[in-house]
Amino acid sequence: MSEKSSLSAFIDELRRRRVFRVAAFYGGIAFVIIQIIDGTFEVMGIPAWVSRLLIILLGVGFPVAIGLAWVFDITPEGIVRTQSKTTTKQAKPLTSNRALIVITVLAIAFGIWGSWGGAGREDDPISVLSIAVLPFANLSDSREDEYFSDGITEDIMAHLAKIDAMLVIGRTSVMQYKGTTKRLRDIGQELGVASLLEGSIRRVGGKVRIVAQLIDARTEKHLWAETYDREVDEAEIFALQSDVARRIAHALEAELLPAVQRSMEIKPTENLEAYEWFLRGNEFLRQGSFTVAGGKSQLGLAVKAYQRAIDLDAVFAAAYARLSYALTALYFFHENRPPLAEQSQQAVDRALELNPDLALGHLAMGYYQNLVQRNFDAALQSYSRAQGGLQNDSELLSEIGLVQMRQGKWEQALSNFKGAAEIDPRSPAINQRLVNGYLYVRNYSDAAATLKNLESLTPDDPAMYSTKVELALLEKGDVEIAGSIVREATAYVDPVTVMIQGNQLIHRLGYWRFGLQQENIENTIATYSARRSETGRQKYFFSLGQLYDLSQQPSMGEAYYDSARMWLQDQILSSPGNFALQADLGLAYALLGEKDKAIEAGTRSKTLMPISACHW
């Protein structure tokens, strides 16, 4: 007998035993029940586990119903066992047992698949304990108060992040919704959270009104709302922030451990004016981190704001910690001056002297140990201590990932970058670090996918296009594609800005050598010269040298390489142990054709920091 006729006989048998009819009926009823559960249980406050149990029971019940339909039949005489169909001449029937096994296996598979989310479940499960704190609207007359409302928002986020198992979306991602007219349901979906907190702050004279509303991100229903009318003084403001966090935890049925409750009560300072300068400093620090244009001046303003906070409250530990962080960033990214590093160390030492458990203090210490001391083991230990008070903090996870990259712990580093991106999915800096990690491990497909996401977040970010160029060159060595990326970028950014970005050797040697800007070298030289303040000195000298070489003016090129050499030698006098300066000096000598000195400086750099000690 052919397989086709055997199958046909089996289907006839299913039809005769009304299996199809029962399956359709059961499916219809189950669908209606699931819709009722989905639409009403949450609103009625029925716990989520009840819904899950009912759906699982429906899934398990399906194979049972199919099995019963096969075995029994409803007749005028009652429920009786279905008679086997007598053998026909055309087709040998499947035996009852064999058919029953097939049906049961199929049905169980379907039931399990359905109950585990394969059938009919459209969305991924989102943890109930996931929240995005949207920036509170500043309704005060003064735009100056923006830092105040943002600071309050951020402190509430920090309190909530302390709650075990609570996912609090990072600041960079939520700040993109400041002043948005998007529907809350859409925001919830984009950020992958179950709840949203939104609110407003109006400060008039010595009084402040804060309205906070907790909203179910799927139904847009209010879960909790409160209006606080308070005096603007440190006792009231800090108590209010922890009260909002506590109420949210209660509304979401999150467990608040006594230690967490206690940490929410801790006031960072007794001086509200000092606190306001601290908040201003935080705002400048954020603007100054991860940016090229303006980064230096914003970091300088952050340093001044934190110093002002410390002038007003000499025992303000968190202000010392953030001051150290800003000074380290200024030292590492902009001004390689040893006094900055010394001030940074003094500030972080003072922060931890005032409060040995201060998470921000350990974060600043880890940052200093990583970027100034290059002591990666110590940095990881400090970051580990910081995690005690900064749970689920995307900035901290991402910094841990950077240190692990330096140590060559690639899988751990990528895992931490991915974790950080989960908390702060719309953070360009974190996505950029993730791409860089993928480039190092030569996972170019994931690098491209992350870059695509990054491009949707920041289509006007020159660093993003620069990384796209790097990917095109690393993956395919395709100068044509790289050139087209630079040209496409002109719709959003100045291509020269794209060309002066870059994380690696490109800093010194530029994309120029790939001929990406050959068509108008003179113009590029003029534009770049006008924007020299946006880049580091050695990068500027090296790139100008390259550009003059390309424009067939070798003597000008040499003059710039020599400027790089002189500047580097001067820097090395005060920082003889800086391996990066030694490496660049070797490069300058190589470009000047001084072979022995080039190899000598390069070798010194390798001795100071061998690849085994620093992989990145």
Add this chain to the structure above:
Amino acid sequence: MVMAYIYTMVGEYEAALEEFDLLLSIPSHTSLAWLEADPLLEPMRNHPKYKDLLVKYAD
């Protein structure tokens, strides 16, 4: 990576190739495609051991 470029620029191609060999054997910001594309590395590409490197890391 800087050392590999320094060696290439001063004409020490064998030493440069050793550096690139190490960089290609570990996660790093380089690849065969990059070596093939960068005009600064062109002189090194004529060295006989460069082809060995291409074979070693071709996949």
